[in-house]
Amino acid sequence: MFGNYLIGLREGLEASLVVCILVAYLVKTERRDALRPVWLGIAIACALSLAFGAMLEFGTQELTFEAQELLGGTLSIISVGLVTWMVFWMKRTARHLKSELQGRLDTALAMGTGALVATAFLAVGREGLETALFVWASVRASGEGSSAPLIGVLLGIATAVVLGYLFYRGALKINLAKFFRWTGAMLVVVAAGVLAYGVHDLQEARFLGGLGNKAFDISETVPPDSWYGTLLKGVFNFQADPTVLQLTVWLLYLVPVLTLFLVDRGRPAGAQKAHTADSGSTPAH
Secondary structure (H helix, E strand, C coil): CHHHHHHHHHHHHHHHHHHHHHHHHHHHCCCHHHHHHHHHHHHHHHHHHHHHHHHHHHHCCCCCHHHHHHHHHHHHHHHHHHHHHHHHHHHHHHHHHHHHHHHHHHHHHHHCHHHHHHHHHHHHHHHHHHHHHHHHHHHHHHCCCCCHHHHHHHHHHHHHHHHHHHHHHCCCCCCHHHHHHHHHHHHHHHHHHHHHHHHHHHHHCCCCCCCCCECCCCCCCCCCCCHHHHHHHHHHCCCCCCEHHHHHHHHHHHHHHHHHHHCCCCCCHHHHHHHHHHHCCCCCC
């Protein structure tokens, strides 16, 4: 549940910041007349994301077991790629996000209502589709047959909406650079588990071999049905008896990606200080 809460919080806060920046800019420039098409674009993006999630959940139930595993494994790997790109993109461009969005909005204002709808839709829709895909893959990997993963995601999104509103009102200031850094690092760990489970799906679909070649089996030490086994499974997608290929892929992804993400590429001290100060300010001001 915590892993899905983290996904909802992280992705939801990114979308909330985008909405805050768009709305605040229109209000400050006295273009309230443009708020309606912006909200329309946001609503369409949310509806599309929900429809995409429903399609993933219900559209795969009619497939054969092998087809389900093949599709699930493939989409899990794709979702890991998207989330990896997202956390690095946010790390690199977060300090320019405000000016970039305002520049796009200026262009859309000059082009008319349709461009405003499209700008808001594209800005929010990408986050929504990424969230739907990664949540679906993470829920499959966690193997929870309850509503806990969905509740976790909804709680994360609800928290992000509240934080976004507080940012907009100027009632909350946090260091966004540190927030996205540490939540991004935790998401990389979650993504590593999803990737390993995706490989396991492809093995069960007989697309990849080595299903019976176990790296180790500590099921007796960490029973899957124990509270700590369930916790590890739900948070990190931990598996007590991974195959050699699963473990290899997990290590080859987690170690280099997490290292690259956490390493600061030697930004000058002055720029780092300015970046920290800018990241700690509210997006609406």
